[in-house]
Amino acid sequence: MHLKALTLRGFKSFASATTLRFEPGITCVVGPNGSGKSNVVDALSWVMGEQGAKSLRGGKMEDVIFAGTTGRPPLGRAEVSLTIDNSDGALPIEYAEVTITRIMFRNGGSEYQINGDTCRLLDIQELLSDSGIGREMHVIVGQGQLDSVLHADPMGRRAFIEEAAGVLKHRKRKEKALRKLDAMQANLARVQDLTDELRRQLKPLGRQAAVARRAAVIQADLRDARLRLLADDLVRLREALKAEVADEAALKERKEAAERELRKALQREALLEDEVRQLTPRLQRAQQTWYELSQLAERVRGTISLADARVKSATSAPPRNGAAATPRTWSARPPASASRRPSWKRPWRRPNAPWRTRSRTAPSWSVP
Ligand code: ATP
Numbered sequence: 001m002h003l004k005a006l007t008l009r010g011f012k013s014f015a016s017a018t019t020l021r022f023e024p025g026i027t028c029v030v031g032p033n034g035s036g037k038s039n040v041v042d043a044l045s046w047v048m049g050e051q052g053a054k055s056l057r058g059g060k061m062e063d064v065i066f067a068g069t070t071g072r073p074p075l076g077r078a079e080v081s082l083t084i085d086n087s088d089g090a091l092p093i094e095y096a097e098v099t100i101t102r103i104m105f106r107n108g109g110s111e112y113q114i115n116g117d118t119c120r121l122l123d124i125q126e127l128l129s130d131s132g133i134g135r136e137m138h139v140i141v142g143q144g145q146l147d148s149v150l151h152a153d154p155m156g157r158r159a160f161i162e163e164a165a166g167v168l169k170h171r172k173r174k175e176k177a178l179r180k181l182d183a184m185q186a187n188l189a190r191v192q193d194l195t196d197e198l199r200r201q202l203k204p205l206g207r208q209a210a211v212a213r214r215a216a217v218i219q220a221d222l223r224d225a226r227l228r229l230l231a232d233d234l235v236r237l238r239e240a241l242k243a244e245v246a247d248e249a250a251l252k253e254r255k256e257a258a259e260r261e262l263r264k265a266l267q268r269e270a271l272l273e274d275e276v277r278q279l280t281p282r283l284q285r286a287q288q289t290w291y292e293l294s295q296l297a298e299r300v301r302g303t304i305s306l307a308d309a310r311v312k313s314a315t316s317a318p319p320r321n322g323a324a325a326t327p328r329t330w331s332a333r334p335p336a337s338a339s340r341r342p343s344w345k346r347p348w349r350r351p352n353a354p355w356r357t358r359s360r361t362a363p364s365w366s367v368p
Contacts, residue, residue, distance in 0.1 A: 001131055002085040003044075004097065010075040011046070012039040015066040038143065045140055047080040047102045048133065049125050065106055079103045090131050100124050 005021045008014035013036040020029075020040065029037045042056045046064060053061045068074035081101040084091065091098055093114070101113040102124075112119050114127065141149075149160055162168055 005083040007081040009079045011078040043080045047082045
């Protein structure tokens with residue numbers, strides 16, 4: 001396994017992007033105390049998925065982000081990329097060179113990438129676990145760890161040896177498989193419980209299903225019956241509508257006939273009114289004539305009365321100077337045929353005559 005390069009940007013004391021290129025063989029980082037040598041090792045652990053802040057010599061994970069100096073403000077994110085030469089296919093991935101990247105933001109968000117593609121932490125751990133490097137492997141021996149190896153008890157030493165031999169990976173897989181088996185066992189027990197419960201519920205459910213089927217049949221019958229009733233109603237209403245339409249047509253015809261009659265009557269009324277207008281002057285003349293004739297008749301009656309009175313006085317007085325009274329043979333009365341004239345020929349006697357109520361004034365002259 002050959003690490004080709006490590007790039008740090010905003011990680012601990014590496015504020016600016018810094019790339020370390022590792023050539024085949026041994027690479028030494030030399031510098032005075034506090035110059036940041038251990039930060040390079042921390043960056044290697046961190047990019048390979050280290051989750052413990054203490055392992056990175058910090059109080060919390062945000063401490064890995066450049067915290068600023070007197071001459072430079074703090075940064076909001078830390079980023080480390082590790083490029084691994086995979087030309088020998090040590091990593092189970094189809095690339096000759098693999099770059100894994102870890103980014104962390106000060107607000108707590110983080111991101112992992114393999115060759116620029118975003119991925120999960122688990123993907124990176126899986127990728128590196130087969131190679132013998134990774135978070136739990138003891139390929140990184142920090143300050144003071146050598147001492148703990150040398151002073152370890154037999155069990156501790158066994159653990160170190162197992163890890164160095166690559167047994168740890170399989171042990172972890174075994175533990176994981178056992179955990180899965182336990183979970184599966186629990187799931188199986190739950191399924192068994194559920195099966196028992198369902199079996200218990202099966203009988204009442206069967207009864208309910210039978211009832212539901214019967215209900216469905218009854219509902220279907222009910223729906224059919226309702227539909228038939230509605231169809232009957234529809235037919236009846238259609239017939240009623242037809243009859244109504246026929247009645248309406250007949251009424252329309254009657255109405256049109258009545259309107260025609262009305263128009264005719266109005267025309268006739270207009271004609272009659274014209275006629276009345278034309279006859280009005282003649283009527284007035286006739287009235288005038290009738291009035292004059294009435295006056296004349298009055299005068300004639302007066303004359304007749306006067307003549308009768310004179311005749312009477314002439315016949316009753318004794319003859320003067322011995323002259324024999326000569327009986328008069330004439331009469332001032334009009335012939336009987338005149339008085340027996342039928343009433344319809346006497347317009348001034350006609351009942352309902354419009355001029356009947358007119359007051360007659362006495363003639364302005366008198367008969368001698
Ligand atoms: P030694 O040889 O004593 O172990 P070293 O060279 O390994 O020292 P480191 O411990 O890697 O040095 O680096 C420590 C330096 O990193 C300190 O100067 C510290 O201020 C700086 N440092 C650590 N964390 C941060 C951070 N988050 N932001 C800025 N600087 C940091």
